[in-house]
Amino acid sequence: MTAILIGLFALLIFMIVACLIAIETRDLLSAVVCVGAAGFGLALADLLLSAPDLALTQMVVEFICVVVLIRVVVTRQDHTHETPKDTFALAAVVLCLGLFLAACGFTFAALRPFGAPLFAGPEPTMAGQYVAHGLPDTGAVNYVxxxxxxxxxxxxxxxxxxxxxxxxxxxxxxxxxxxIGHASHK
Amino acid sequence: MQATSESGGGLSPIVKTVARWMAGFILVFGLSVVLYGHLTPGGGFAGGVVLSAAFILVVLSHGRREVLQILSERAPTIYDGLAALAFLLLAVLGYAAGGFFLNFLPKGQPFQLWSGGIIPLCNLAIGVKVGACLFGVFAALAVFRHLHQRSA
Structure with missing residues (x-):
């Protein structure tokens, strides 16, 4: 479990760094590649948490998204220009980030420990019902x-x-x- | 290479040949992910995305001029709507046996391809729908935009 946790945190840090680079970089192509890297990290995290259905879907959707973004977006000219840094905007961002982190701290303190979800108790739960009745009721081997x-x-x-x-x-x-209608109106 | 792609003629013959071979394998893989969705990881959504990836590969390598000769602009829309109606029909047909989304077909033997009642059929409908959807968006953004600019 600890090895999985270490890998998961490494992937999370990798994804956060990729997202930050995607936001901050000036080059559109680099931003698209970084978004793809973040999605690939998410697919690997799904695999680590033993969710192959999600990992497969996430990976193919990420590939298609990156291809479409590169083909459709990046070939166009980038007309955005740099906005000047504003002190008030920076202070508002820092304030909101602090509030968000404080809320996160309270939330994570109240969460159940990792690997012990709410639905997996010994008492009859919804997940237990799915596992018990999935095969006889539907005939499908893949419970997802x-x-x-x-x-x-x-x-x-x-x-x-x-x-x-x-x-x-x-x-x-x-x-x-x-x-065509818009063009003929002009 | 970029210039030929922009004019709609496609990439070099090497890329075209490799893409033509690979597209078939990608299609078969997507179909297997869709059809075996109730037995192995995968299902309608993931398989549909793989199906659309095969068509997107052909569009990217062969250029929009060749693709527009064999595929009309309306094809993705038609398949999208038909598959959505098929999924809804499967859901509504459950009423004939007693309830909405009731699994009215025989369950069959587990681990066989024909098991799970309506689940493989639902997977097939969702796969066609998602594949047509995603390819339609790509086509609308990358292929038909130039067509409209020419005709307008």
Whole structure:
């Protein structure tokens, strides 16, 4: 357990550093690569915590995101210019960071220890019910899938609806009719 | 190389050949992740993303001119909508057996491909839907933008 914890903290520090570089760098390509590195660290953390389903999904989504960002975003010119540092803004950031860290301290003090989640007690819990009834009730060997598509199928339907609506929104922004109409109005 | 890619002609023949070979393997891997989602790690979402990755690889290597000859602009939208309707239909068909999202098909033997009732079918619908979605976004951003700028 300690080896897993050390690896997890190393990955977390790596991801935080990658995110900071992605925010602070002036080069768009470097920022995209750093975002990809942070996502890859998250996939490795999922593997360390023995969640291969999540790790697989995170890794392929990260690859696609990096490819799309590099192909679509980076080839364009970067028109952003540096904003001057403001003392008030810096003070507000430091204040909010301090409040956030204080809230984190109180929250983590109240959390259960690592590796002993709330649902894994000896008393009959929801996770225990899933493990006990997953195979006989659904016939699926992969319990993650049996929860996603059988016990929690309604949630997955909502999730699919969210993706559908967001893609429809993207099409509505990028569709040809609006572009041609906009061009003819000009 | 960048200049030919920008004009829509694709990359060099070496890249095209390797991409053509790899795209088939990536498609098969994505299909296996989707179809075996109830037996091994993976499932509809991850497999769908892998499926879209195969198409994105072909677009990146062959350029949008070749891709637009074999694939219409409406294809991702159509597959996206059909797969979403199929998933909803599977959910609503549960009413025939008693309830929403009821697993009405026979469960079958565990560890076999045909087990889990409606779960493999749901995985297939979600895989097609996610793959069409992501490829549609990539196509709308990278391929069809130039098409519209030319036609407009």
């Amino acid at each position: 899938t049996s929860i996603l598509l059988d016990f929690r199928g309604y949630d997955t339907l909502g999730e699919a609806t969210v993706i559908f609506v967001s893609i429809i929104g993207a099409y509505a922004v990028l569709r040809s009719v609006g572009r």
